[in-house]
Amino acid sequence: MSQPATILVIDDEPQIRKFLRISLVSQGYTVLEAATGAEGLSQAALNKPDVMVLDLGLPDMDGQHVLCEFREWSTAPVLVLSVRASEAQKVQALDSGANDYVTKPFGIQEFLARIRALLRQAPSGEARQAAVELGPLIIDLAFRRVLLDGVEVGLTRKEYAVLAQLASHPGRVITQQQLLKDIWGPSHVENSHYLRIVVGHLRQKLADDPTSPRFIATEAGVGYRLLS
Secondary structure (H helix, E strand, O other), X not given: OOOOOEEEEEOOOHHHHHHHHHHXXXXXXXXXXXXXXXXXXXXXXXXXXXXXXXXXXXXXXXXXXXXXXXXXXXXXXXXXXXXXXOHHHHHHHHHOOOOEEEEOOOOHHHHHHHHHHHHHHOOOOOOOOOEEEEOOEEEEOOXXXXXXXXXXXXOOHHHHHHHHHHHOOOOOEEXXXXXXXXXXXXXXXXXXXXXXXXXXXXXXXXXXXXXXXXOEEEEOOOEEEEOX
């Protein structure tokens, strides 16, 4: 017999979590719960749920931010469950990587049907690693930490974003245009000097010599690759 699917519910309302837990357990699912975004990301990294159910109005961080962080290292389906019903909120969540969006109040039968649909669509391969290790360098994508020889490296938001993008596809070339589009936005795809400056700072902090790189290799005229 196959293992029951694991559903992670991230919602700060105890009554909603209890209602979903009872409903999902009755269908044979294993249920994990979190009341904050940080707790939810920790649960996701440790337990690798098959589906995440995510509220947007969390006490410690916006659910959109949780979604973006989760998508840096996992391809597991995400169902947003929120009172936010505007088209703009839905579009933002779907563009950030959500697979489905249900507004509160909701019908439990429709909710369960959407969970079943997401499980059918779930990728069959392994999700991206929550942490990437390259000898002395550890890139913890789940907790947004970078360690070199056991010491945490302080990175700016852009520096971390570039490194995380490369770490999500170790050994694969990521083009300059893709990095600029994903990190700076579509209007900056021609501003390659932004990227060169950030990569230069990254290399300094990682003690990575560009002429003999240990971690980040330049593919001339194309982009960058994290050596695996």
